[in-house]
Amino acid sequence: MSKTAKQQHDTKIIDGLHIARTLERRIAERTKTLQHTHGIIPALGVILVEGNEASRIYVNHKMKIAESIGISARLKTLPPDVKAADIARQIEGWNNDPELHGILLQLPLPEHIDSYPLLQAVAPQKDMDALNALNAGKLFWAQKKQPVSCTPMGCLLLLESVITDFTGLHAVVVGASQLVGRPMAQLLLQKNCTVTNAHIATRDLDALTRQADILVVATGSPGLIRGDMVKPGAAVIDVGITRLDDGRITGDVCFDEVKGIASALTPVPGGVGPMTIACLMANTLTAAEQSAGIKTESVFALYQNHCR
Numbered sequence: 001m002s003k004t005a006k007q008q009h010d011t012k013i014i015d016g017l018h019i020a021r022t023l024e025r026r027i028a029e030r031t032k033t034l035q036h037t038h039g040i041i042p043a044l045g046v047i048l049v050e051g052n053e054a055s056r057i058y059v060n061h062k063m064k065i066a067e068s069i070g071i072s073a074r075l076k077t078l079p080p081d082v083k084a085a086d087i088a089r090q091i092e093g094w095n096n097d098p099e100l101h102g103i104l105l106q107l108p109l110p111e112h113i114d115s116y117p118l119l120q121a122v123a124p125q126k127d128m129d130a131l132n133a134l135n136a137g138k139l140f141w142a143q144k145k146q147p148v149s150c151t152p153m154g155c156l157l158l159l160e161s162v163i164t165d166f167t168g169l170h171a172v173v174v175g176a177s178q179l180v181g182r183p184m185a186q187l188l189l190q191k192n193c194t195v196t197n198a199h200i201a202t203r204d205l206d207a208l209t210r211q212a213d214i215l216v217v218a219t220g221s222p223g224l225i226r227g228d229m230v231k232p233g234a235a236v237i238d239v240g241i242t243r244l245d246d247g248r249i250t251g252d253v254c255f256d257e258v259k260g261i262a263s264a265l266t267p268v269p270g271g272v273g274p275m276t277i278a279c280l281m282a283n284t285l286t287a288a289e290q291s292a293g294i295k296t297e298s299v300f301a302l303y304q305n306h307c308r
């Protein structure tokens, strides 16, 4: 098909910032209610190992949004040469602090530290990125009450803003990390999609992506997805964030090429990023509500029931 023939879709640019702000307003209302009824202020602890500029910027955003919606945010910064045992001690302290409801260990960690044992040390009910094996396993079992990884949760909410029936759609997730690609594939399976999870060793990626009704791309490989790799009418979610030499941020999808082919597309910035933060806040609120024995709505219900 020629490029002109393909460019027939009036692509909806999904406004992640707007959807995130809507969700945050609802979280702020519920946070206020929790404080009035139970005297509990949802509290999030973030551990940042210094030395990664991008991580520092993300963490600053997270702290700012938390404070703006009434969630108490504590930041523990550690030096780049920190020992794993020191991080473990911090996690242990927060695990045992009844006034702290969520813990986020900002990734990536420096190369000398193995993140796996530390992520397993986070108490499952406080594990805001859902990287504890128990939470990952519960996702596999389609359980609903555990925290769900923030970025895939945000991507699904963005998809739900443009798709009403996911049943039988072919979803291709490019990227298979524990943080994004794998939990994303699980969430789309739960929506009854037929899911293909591609990664760096996938052969003939183009042929796969061209079959996708839903295409979620999380590789960190800027411009990987060209216009001719996208099925006309597909919904495309770009998770990638790469800072270019000139300081601009770009995604994994060639936005200008895919616009006009996809039916819906997220921009970078302003797409998935704000949703990741909003979902972190939702996980923190939910953990605080659960700590008070409140039967809480999942973030999906929170959004679907109150924000649409």
Ligand code: NAD
Pocket: 151, 174, 175, 176, 177, 178, 179, 180, 181, 198, 199, 200, 201, 202, 205, 218, 219, 220, 221, 224, 239, 240, 241, 242, 272, 273, 274, 276, 277
């Ligand atoms: P990662 O490096 O852990 O995993 C990348 C995955 O992509 C791997 O499975 C790898 O096999 C695959 N991959 C890499 N290059 C590929 C290629 N050319 N073709 C096919 N597959 C390829 O990264 P991650 O933590 O999953 O993050 C991915 C991207 O998403 C990064 O740009 C990261 O900055 C971004 N990110 C954004 C948010 C957000 O809130 N918007 C959150 C998390 C991650």
